[in-house]
Amino acid sequence: MSDLQALENWVGPLLERLSDSERRKLAVTVAKSLRASSVASMRAQQSPGGDPWAPRKQPKRNLRGAIRRAAQESKAGMQMFTGLRSAAYLKAQGSASEAVLGFVARVQRIARVHHFGLPDRVNMGGPVYQYPARELLGITAPQIECVRDLIIVHLGR
Template sequence: MGPGVTGDLEALENWAAPLLAKLSPGERRKLATDIGRDLRRNQQQRVAAQRNPDGTPYSPRKPRQQLRAKRGRIKSKMFTKLRQARHLKLQTTAASIAVGFLGRAGRIARVHQEGLRDRAAKGAPDVRYAKRELLGFTREDRDMIASRLLDHLAGL
């Protein structure tokens, strides 16, 4: 996440807190679930487009040594399975929304999110992975949260 994102999120939280306080816990949970689903969908679409939250493309994969020459082979995109709903989990309560990876998928995602060192396979040498932000807020995400909140309050 960029340097201004934390401030933007705090401003959004400060703006939304008094509005959310007027809702019952059940209404807050329903709103959180709706927003969480939209956030997860946005994250999945951004990962499929191979873009960081700031709009820059992911750094390309390291060239791999070809085992045999294959003509016309289609390059596969990164994280095709990782962005599936079974790996990208959504947890909501009346007070919070969490979208993230758990278990082995979480470890793989963390290595790429933070640009850490890891092994591609058991017994393989350590490799420093390029930083690719799988999860993060975009300006559109923050705008969507605000509009969903206002739409929900207008419907009451």
């Protein structure tokens, strides 16, 4: 987080010179950029830092159709969170004072359970399962560099 604090200290005086509408435009651009990198890491099935997620647990099934299922699983890669990473649920917003990236509505609870590895019910009224932690959102050093570049480009206009 010290890199993030250093970025804030560096950019603070520069942003004070901008008007509210310019700061809002910059915040929206930064939030959209962070959203794109978060979606890319979710699509790659890894945390923002690059660590792979724990594999998805699949129920034991009978052998009928096992060959077809195995082919589909290897082809699809057993993608997780395909709905969560859509723009309808992962919102990127900006205002004159902040850039926000977060999940909305009921999806926010689901994302929190998976992000922190909390226990939750599999189905309504079903058994409780301890989900493994799969970090969905975060900021890394390359993302901070990207934010710096966006700010420099925006100020250079």
